[in-house]
Each structure stands twice: as C-alpha cells, then as structure tokens.
Amino acid sequence: MKPPQFDYVAPASVPEAVAVLAERGPESRVLAGGQSLLIELRYRTERPALVVDVNRIPGLSDIAVEDGSVHIGALVRHAQLEHARFGDPLAELFRQVAPYVAHPPIRARGTFAGSLAWAHPASEWCALAMALDAGIELDGPSGRRTVPAGSWFRGAFTTACLPEELVTGVRLPRPPAGAVVAFAEHRRTHGSFALAAALVMLRVSEGRVAWIRIGLANAADIPLRAVEAEHLMMGERPEPDLRAQAAARAAAEADPADEPHAPAAYRRHALATLVRRCLARAVENAGTP
Ligand SMILES: Cc1cc2nc3c(=O)[nH]c(=O)nc-3n(C[C@H](O)[C@H](O)[C@H](O)COP(=O)(O)OP(=O)(O)OC[C@H]3O[C@@H](n4cnc5c(N)ncnc54)[C@H](O)[C@@H]3O)c2cc1C
Numbered sequence: 001m002k003p004p005q006f007d008y009v010a011p012a013s014v015p016e017a018v019a020v021l022a023e024r025g026p027e028s029r030v031l032a033g034g035q036s037l038l039i040e041l042r043y044r045t046e047r048p049a050l051v052v053d054v055n056r057i058p059g060l061s062d063i064a065v066e067d068g069s070v071h072i073g074a075l076v077r078h079a080q081l082e083h084a085r086f087g088d089p090l091a092e093l094f095r096q097v098a099p100y101v102a103h104p105p106i107r108a109r110g111t112f113a114g115s116l117a118w119a120h121p122a123s124e125w126c127a128l129a130m131a132l133d134a135g136i137e138l139d140g141p142s143g144r145r146t147v148p149a150g151s152w153f154r155g156a157f158t159t160a161c162l163p164e165e166l167v168t169g170v171r172l173p174r175p176p177a178g179a180v181v182a183f184a185e186h187r188r189t190h191g192s193f194a195l196a197a198a199l200v201m202l203r204v205s206e207g208r209v210a211w212i213r214i215g216l217a218n219a220a221d222i223p224l225r226a227v228e229a230e231h232l233m234m235g236e237r238p239e240p241d242l243r244a245q246a247a248a249r250a251a252a253e254a255d256p257a258d259e260p261h262a263p264a265a266y267r268r269h270a271l272a273t274l275v276r277r278c279l280a281r282a283v284e285n286a287g288t289p
Helices: 014-027 037-043 078-082 089-100 104-109 112-118 124-132 227-233 240-253 264-286
Strands: 007-009 028-031 050-053 063-065 069-073 135-140 143-148 153-155 166-173 180-187 194-205 208-217
Touching: 014 028, 014 050, 014 135, 014 166, 069 112, 078 089, 078 104, 078 112, 089 124, 089 180, 089 194, 112 124, 112 166, 124 166, 124 194, 124 208, 180 264, 194 264, 208 227, 208 240, 208 264, 227 240, 240 264
Parallel strands: 007 050, 028 050
Antiparallel strands: 063 069, 069 166, 135 143, 135 166, 180 194, 194 208
C-alpha cells in the first residue's frame, strides 16, 4: 500500500527541528533511517500529518569516544556500529550485535537512536542501552534533558519521548578496562527479529566477577537488565554451576510474551540457554576457568 499523504519538512538544524515539533509535534513523526517508520506509513498504522526528516541536520552522525562514555549521535547508522574500530569492549560488542540487526541495506540506513525511539521489544540495541543504563538525550521546546534507559522504555513501542522532542544522541557508559563481551540470539531466519537475545559484559579480577551487566531482548514488552542474575555472579568465581544458576535466574526475571510461534515457556528456555552461552564465552575470553 502507498503511504497516506503527509506534509514534509527537512530542517537544517536541531533548533529548526525543535521549532517545527514545538508547533506540530503531536501530528508529526520524526524520520531518521525510515526503516520502521516507512513500513508503518505503508501499512497506514501511522498517519502523521507531517514528517520531519532530520537526515540533513549536520553533526548528528558521529560516534565520539570520550573518557567514561561513548556518545552516539542521532543519525549514527547500524552499519557504523558494525564497523566500529575504537579499542574498547563496547566496540567489540557493537561488532558482535550489529550483524543481527536486520539485513545490510537496512543497517545502512537505520539508526541506533531510531531503534531506541522505536522501542521494539526485540531490539538488540535497546537491550544494550538498558544493560548499560544509557542516557537518551532529548532537545525540545523546554530545553535539553537526558532520560536514563531505565525510565525511557514505558512499554512496547512506547517511550518517555514527548511528541515535541527530538532524540539528539545517546550516551553509553564505557565498560571498565579489561571487560569482555558476548552476545547470542535465537531467531527464525537470518535477518528476522530475535525470538530472544542476550548480551553479557563481564570483568573478572583475581578469578572473581568484579563487574557484570546482562541485557535481554524480547524477554518482556521492554528490554531488560537481569539485575538478580548479575547479583548472583558478583564477587563469585564464574564457574559452570553458578553460570547455569545465573542463566536460570535471568530467565526467571523475564516476562516473555506468549505467541503461537514462540510460547512464553519456550522463549524463557531460550533466554536461559543464551545467557548461559554468553556467560561461558565471556568467561572463556576473560581467561578464567
Ligand atoms: C525487515 C526488517 C528487519 C528488521 N530487523 C531488526 C532487528 O532484527 N533488530 C532491530 O533492532 N531492528 C530491526 N529492524 C528495524 C530497524 O533496525 C530500524 O532501523 C530501527 O528500528 C529504527 O531506526 P530508524 O532510524 O530506521 O528509525 P525510523 O524508521 O526513521 O523511525 C522509527 C520511529 O522512531 C522515531 N524516531 C526516530 N529517530 C528519532 C529521533 N531522533 N527523535 C525522535 N524520534 C525518532 C520515528 O518518529 C519513528 O516513530 C528491522 C527492520 C526491517 C524493515
């Protein structure tokens, strides 16, 4: 189906975009990579009167590696993260995760920030943002604000972003030096959304877990950080029995949807398996037994 008619503007700066959104926000949709929005327009599940194309705004396409964090501009594409080459565990995680986000043409256009704004429960980037408690940066008529990922996701496809606001970037805290990362996903076909996915970031010191983050995608209607499983591992030797317990705990923290092709029990089982695999790979990479 063709999209319904809409007005179109392509502001040249963030203040210009914010001015348009201040005036017509509730009847508008921001267009970033368009890889989700255009589909919704074609299915006519979205019928905005105005599309605000932010692709011509300069300065939003950079990945900035700073002391304690990595800043991802609102127009950084999935493909940029797939080829991230800065020496950091986070870059390694970007490289592991990105190939699971759709197909190469979609990754060439779709944006990291757009994924967070879209808030699909199966989004890998949303799980990563949640695990690291990213800060989502917004500009709006009342000024700038940063929303922590823990308060950002309000439900499937629902976020704390107001209709008058523009996501301008996302700040991800950097894992500590020496952290190792692992990602695993279960999906039906190459390029389809995850039935379940897990990521682990881990630092081991003197044989014990000194820092850990576990993120889950499609484990609930919002991305999850498996805090109880993290607590189980903290300060302990990451041996196979404990890893299995933590994986089971992470799955218990999940509240997956019950769907005909992937019942909740099946998804929970998949999550436990994926977390266990990630923990095993991370511990192996950390060079501990
Ligand atoms: C076949 C297919 C498979 C896919 N598989 C996956 C997958 O496996 N994993 C995955 O995570 N994603 C997947 N996607 C979605 C893809 O990753 C999208 O790129 C992403 O979800 C949205 O990013 P976008 O830049 O394209 O946003 P758009 O489509 O432009 O926008 C999406 C929504 O976010 C809002 N928005 C975007 N940017 C901003 C902003 N800066 N400020 C305020 N609001 C904003 C828009 O208004 C819109 O409501 C898939 C898409 C397709 C078509």
